[in-house]
Amino acid sequence: MTLLHPHSGQPLQLRLARDLTRAVKRGHPWVYADALRQLPPASPGTQAVLLDNKKGREIGRGFYDPHSPLALRICTTEPGETLNDRWAQKRFERALALRRMLFDGRTTGFRLFNGEGDGLPGLIADVYDDTAVLQLDGAGPAGFWDAAGIAGWLAQALALRCVYERGERGRSEGKSLVGNIPAAPVVFLENGVRFAVDIVRGQKTGFFLDQRDNRQKVRELAAGRRVLNLFGYTGGFSVYAGLGGASQVTTVDIAAPALVAAQANWELNELSSTGHETVAADAFEFLAGAAASQRFWDLVVVDPPSFASSKAAVPKAIAAYQKLIAAAAAVTQPDGLLAVASCSSHVGLEAFLSACEEGISLARRRATVLHLGGQPADHPTPLALPEFRYLKFVLMRVE
Known part of the structure; x- marks a missing residue:
């Protein structure tokens, strides 16, 4: 069986327009189009050798796409290693x-x-x-x-x-x-918890495997608490909370089919149907209504989709995070727990923590950070590629 598409002839040669040799050698595998002297025509996926900008020495090998802003992905920096x-x-x-x-x-x-x-x-x-x-x-x-x-x-x-x-x-x-x-749906186990995944229609590859460790953290803290799971999708955090002994769990998602799957996952783990409520609603609208009717939860989980698909979208994303965190804090019981996640690579940890601080302030509350989480070990990231560490998970106690 072949693992790579056949490649004939010598790899294409590409030369840096500026000195990125150190970054590449340290393990940063991305070279953008504006960092190359030329963008010769070639089929996407063509093998290429990267040469430094000073002496034209080989510093890495990978594959090239002249039509993408990310023009070259480095596969190896070992001299002369063949990609086969x-x-x-x-x-x-x-x-x-x-x-x-x-x-x-x-x-x-x-x-x-x-x-x-x-x-x-x-x-x-x-x-x-x-x-x-x-x-x-x-x-x-x-x-x-x-x-x-x-x-x-x-x-x-x-x-x-x-x-x-x-x-x-x-x-x-x-x-x-x-x-x-x-x-x-395909049934699988995660820390002994059973989930069913739709690999054809589900988001990403069907399930958010990157939140595994953070779901476990919620399970550890859920005993006896009323839990609200916003942007709940197919109920990952909800099921963990139920298995952790939550007294009642509410799952909110705008997509009704996702909530059907969330309830199915709840029942798949033999949890009491009376302990789980599903609500098909926009999260912002749900929070506004809950605050107006003075509903509160002991543990609130907020795991929204990416608010920033590009660097240009970051200011609006930060404003949206602040508004969302403020609204979530408003329905968190005094000394309750609020867990907030961001999956946008364009919003760094410090920026996200600042958004948390501003959101808590807008709610006229104060909070203490108890735990910072991220991606699990089966989502490894090159040390030299901080852009790959996209997931932030901030657990706070709200005064």
Whole structure:
């Protein structure tokens, strides 16, 4: 089986327009178009050698997409290392070894390939029990990686029944590469908790695996508390809260089908149906109504979608976070807990903490930070690539 699309001839040569050698050598794998002297025509995914801006020496190898702002993704900085199936298989095996170290049979849903974090630029693979979902991040990765061959490797290495490739975000439909598309949601375990995932229609690859550790933190704190889960999707935080002994859990999401799945996940874990309320509503409108009717919760979880898809959107995103945090603080009991997440890579931790501070102030409350969370270990990030550490999770006690 082939893991990379066939490459004939010598790799394309690209030369830096400015001195980024140190950054590349330290492990930053992205070279933007404006950092290259020229953008020669080539098919997305074409293999390329990167030369430094001073003496024209090779400093890395990767694949090139002249049509993308992210023109070159570095795969290796080892001099003369060839990008071929043997190279890819070594990277795959290294990624698999890490997950086998991290997880036992209590967790059968995890990220196997986290793109640049595993030295596999633009390649995502999430495993849900006997099913895997592949995702290629754009035309460059699609032209470099052989999705069908990778699916075969995954099926063989993990004894999978199905490998499904998600289409490019909102632009194309997905397809099965191995086996039949599951007729029903796939059930998997996370820390012994059971969830059912729709790999075809669900968000991302079907489930937000990156919140695993933060869900566990909520479980540890939920006993005897009334819990509100905003932007609840299919109920991940809600189920953990229920299993942690919450006295009552309310899940709010604007999408009614997601709430049906949330209730199904609640029942899948044999939790009492009377302990879970679902509300199909806009989170901002729900919070306004709850504050007006003097409803309060002991633990409030706020996990919104990304508010900043680009750097230009950051000011509006910060304002939205502040407004949301203020509204959530307003329905948090005195000395209650408020957990707020941001999944935008364009909003750094310090900026997000500042938004939390301003939001709490707008609610005329004060708060203490109890815990800062982020991505779990199966979402590794290069030390030299802070942009990859997108997830922030701030747990506060609100006075």
